[in-house]
Amino acid sequence: MGLRSFFDRIEPQFEKGGKYEKYFPIYEMVESFLYTPKTVTTVAPHARSYIDMKRIMTYVVIATIPCILWGLYNVGYQTNMAIAELGASGWRAWIIDTLGIGFNAANPLANIAHGALYFLPIYIVTLVAGGIFEVIFATVRGHEVNEGFLVTSMLYALIMPASTPLWQVALGIIFGVVIGKEVFGGTGKNFLNPALTGRAFLYFAYPAQMSGDTIWTPVDGFSGATALSVGASSGYESFPERGLEWSDAFFGLMQGSIGETSTLACLIGLAFLLITRIANWRLIVGCLGGMIAFSTLLNLIGSDTNPMFNMPWYWHLVIGGYAFGLAFMVTEPVSASHTNMGRYIYGALIGFMVVMIRVINPAFPEGMMLAILFGNVFAPLIDYFVVQANIKRRAKRNV
Numbered sequence: 001m002g003l004r005s006f007f008d009r010i011e012p013q014f015e016k017g018g019k020y021e022k023y024f025p026i027y028e029m030v031e032s033f034l035y036t037p038k039t040v041t042t043v044a045p046h047a048r049s050y051i052d053m054k055r056i057m058t059y060v061v062i063a064t065i066p067c068i069l070w071g072l073y074n075v076g077y078q079t080n081m082a083i084a085e086l087g088a089s090g091w092r093a094w095i096i097d098t099l100g101i102g103f104n105a106a107n108p109l110a111n112i113a114h115g116a117l118y119f120l121p122i123y124i125v126t127l128v129a130g131g132i133f134e135v136i137f138a139t140v141r142g143h144e145v146n147e148g149f150l151v152t153s154m155l156y157a158l159i160m161p162a163s164t165p166l167w168q169v170a171l172g173i174i175f176g177v178v179i180g181k182e183v184f185g186g187t188g189k190n191f192l193n194p195a196l197t198g199r200a201f202l203y204f205a206y207p208a209q210m211s212g213d214t215i216w217t218p219v220d221g222f223s224g225a226t227a228l229s230v231g232a233s234s235g236y237e238s239f240p241e242r243g244l245e246w247s248d249a250f251f252g253l254m255q256g257s258i259g260e261t262s263t264l265a266c267l268i269g270l271a272f273l274l275i276t277r278i279a280n281w282r283l284i285v286g287c288l289g290g291m292i293a294f295s296t297l298l299n300l301i302g303s304d305t306n307p308m309f310n311m312p313w314y315w316h317l318v319i320g321g322y323a324f325g326l327a328f329m330v331t332e333p334v335s336a337s338h339t340n341m342g343r344y345i346y347g348a349l350i351g352f353m354v355v356m357i358r359v360i361n362p363a364f365p366e367g368m369m370l371a372i373l374f375g376n377v378f379a380p381l382i383d384y385f386v387v388q389a390n391i392k393r394r395a396k397r398n399v
Contacts, residue, residue, distance in 0.1 A: 252264065295359075
């Protein structure tokens with residue numbers, strides 16, 4: 001009650017005509033983070049709903065919790081496994097030694113603690129760097145800071161390799177916030193996914209560290225090929241020889257970006273979003289259908305020179321960033337199509353494109369990031385043609 005009274009007491013100073021009027025976006029951001037927004041519709045007609053922006057964004061962040069927890073465990077596990085081979089060094093190793101946690105990969109708590117020492121700096125830098133530019137744009141424009149950045153920052157941190165330098169993390173999120181969202185007017189007006197925009201910028205600006213061709217285990221001297229690059233060179237049949245079974249890929253016990261490795265964790269988050277109706281199931285059906293149909297077609301065609309032609313759809317599902325992108329990026333409501341038929345087409349286009357990029361383009365075996373951004377660009381056009389088709393059909397019906 002004391003904190004609520006404090007906010008009520010200082011609010012007039014931040015409202016129009018108050019001493020700190022230009023800082024109202026900062027006040028509103030802090031207040032709405034701690035309490036339910038007080039803004040209500042005062043002019044008819046009234047549209048009543050228990051869902052508001054804050055609730056939607058909170059649900060999406062909650063949905064990422066399984067990916068966060070598994071990401072902490074898996075990063076720590078992969079790192080401790082590498083340390084067993086090469087030894088430990090750096091400030092993280094000093095903290096682990098000081099706390100007496102140890103580098104035992106068989107100890108879940110040791111893995112989670114070690115993984116947190118990689119994830120938390122990335123997430124904190126993302127929040128600070130991106131948040132500063134969110135506040136700058138909100139202050140200049142005189143509007144509130146939207147909760148959308150909470151989702152953007154979390155998704156961005158989870159698609160980062162644990163070995164990413166923190167200055168690159170900051171640069172990528174700034175680019176994603178400014179170029180991917182704010183230049184178009186802010187939350188709700190962007191046509192590109194800001195988190196993927198920042199990630200794509202880092203990929204093209206620093207391909208040596210972001211190409212996806214190295215194992216992202218953050219231990220100096222420990223590197224190798226990702227599952228997708230192994231599939232591109234040797235075929236998916238060679239996965240068991242490299243120690244990767246389908247079940248390992250499904251549960252996420254392999255190297256990769258922090259939150260992308262576990263298909264199971266992604267599906268749990270997706271189920272939550274579908275149950276709460278935050279995600280639209282048509283987008284999921286379209287994306288799965290496009291991926292399964294095109295990968296099956298390529299399996300039937302076959303190739304003696306390109307092993308990726310023979311990779312079945314259930315392997316495409318569990319490796320790379322497909323499952324994470326399906327759960328949290330394809331379903332992002334702002335940059336996706338908004339018509340029901342358009343959602344099927346939009347999802348199918350992404351499913352088709354991810355297989356196309358992975359199989360046909362050996363230089364970039366991942367594909368999901370670029371496929372989603374490609375879909376973002378075409379979403380307005382898809383909706384336009386769907387609406388025009390509906391108009392023409394209704395016109396013929398009335399003739």
